[in-house]
Amino acid sequence: MVTLTINGKQIKAPAGEMLLETIRRQDIEIPALCHHAAVEPFGACRLCTVEITRQSWDGWKNYVTSCLFPVEEGLIVQTHSSEVTRIRCTILDLLLASSPNSRVIQDLASEYGILASSYVVDAAGDDCILCGLCTRVCSELGMNAIATVERGRLKKVDTPFSEPSASCIGCTICAQVCPTGHIRFEERGLKRKIWYKEFKLIACSECGRSLKLTPEMKQYFSERQQLPEDYLEQCADCKQKQTVDRFNRIIDRSEEVI
């Protein structure tokens, strides 16, 4: 355990924990778009920047991304000082220029008092802020179906050669974690389309309702997580019916208690 000061309050935190986690545990809200607990911190969006100093620094200060900065003994942290707010405003100003149509960015920027970007706005800019959360989650789970392609202004998230990828299993996790909702997928009935690829969805073996899983997902995850595939065949509703049935057969004593 280390002791540090956040916004004037003394706080204990487990050594090795990242500053962002500690700050959020205090119910202090700071924005972070590229952060997800399921993957290692990355520091792409820079919005979680905070001000740090120490007694011994004699008034000197430093600005660090809290998602990447481990807590230290005697650290003095300010999460909303005027300089931190100025830095965040600049970042949001830039994000608003490159993704002017993103609802998430607009809302966050207006929270910091920015209603229009002061930079040259890319009117055709999409909602992707290139934080790479989708690609990190995809590779963390072992699929590696998408990555950032091209460089500089042309950089974007895509499958290799913008073609349907053999590694994509249609799990839509990239779309689920995307902070701005840029990655989209279509789902109609038992069909799902994502990253130029069409998937059939598994239907419940009893009632035929969609399980919202693709056969590729079922095969991949049951092998990776070592759970027999037959766990993923029926919908929750049908399983509940079976459970009730079983309970009551036990109560009626027509079936032995296991």
Add this chain to the structure above:
Amino acid sequence: MENRFHVRPELCIACKSCELACAFTHSSLQGQPGKSRINIKVIKADESRLINTPLICLQCDEAACATICPTNALQWNLETGALVHHDLRCVRCHLCVAACPFGNIYFDPVTDYPVKCDLCDGDPMCVKFCPSGAITWLPLTEAEVNRIQPEINEEADTD
């Protein structure tokens, strides 16, 4: 964990008080009820008889939901003995909902995250609102004794 749910479907009158208690304990937006993690399933046993069964997470030791979760979002709270879902680690892949063999994990339509029974930090609210004693929260030994009472009585007779 010292206590266990003791569910007796034959006493359940399907008043759904437990569902309400759960929904209001776990409100997803301020002042609004959340998705209930307990569900009374009513099925037709035969022409004249309905069976009501309160279904709630069994906190399986080897839980299928936790096994299939690729990001380890389901973790044990060792204090309460509950297998708790952590939204922060969740990537909403739907695998846990599909994997539970009893259908006891649900999707909250508001937050779009899976929800499951967290034992209300060791003091389940559903139990307090059950008027008929269909669902009780008993020390493990007592719940165990109640479950296999007939056999125990028989053994006691032979002694």
